[in-house]
């Protein structure tokens with residue numbers, strides 16, 4: 001894990017040391033906290049790597065404040081994945097990332113706790 005001005009970067013490695021996933025969290029000290037990126041090598045998906053990376057990234061943020069992320073509108077699988085981690089689509093948040101990619105903001109509310117989820 002590496003922290004800098006642009007956020008905290010963490011990677012997942014497989015046994016031979018190859019990097020198979022990355023997560024970037026931003027804003028632990030700033031007004032707005034966000035999960036900026038999450039990616040797992042396609043060959044290693046559906047084994048819990050993405051959930052582990054996301055949970056580790058979120059652990060470094062302030063649980064008393066909300067966490068936002070932007071996800072492509074068409075990426076329904078990722079939206080379901082984030083919903084399981086406590087994120088909900090923010091109504092009316094549709095936007096065009098860099099003017100081309102339709103995205104929606106998802107937010108995990110302040111004080112959300114995985115062990116208390118319904």
Ligand SMILES: CC(C)(COP(=O)(O)OP(=O)(O)OC[C@H]1O[C@@H](n2cnc3c(N)ncnc32)[C@H](O)[C@@H]1OP(=O)(O)O)[C@@H](O)C(=O)NCCC(=O)NCCS
Pocket residue numbers: 037038039040041044045046047048049050051052070071072075076077078080081
């Ligand atoms: C989203 C992502 C990080 C999940 O990583 P992962 O290691 O597969 O995550 P986990 O194994 O912890 O959880 C997988 C579950 O998430 C759901 N899921 C995640 N992405 C999905 C997708 N694109 N399509 C369908 N389901 C998806 C599935 O329900 C899956 O459950 P399954 O194991 O029963 O198939 C990975 O799919 C990925 O890198 N996708 C491409 C980049 C991306 O979409 N990033 C997020 C948006 S910014």
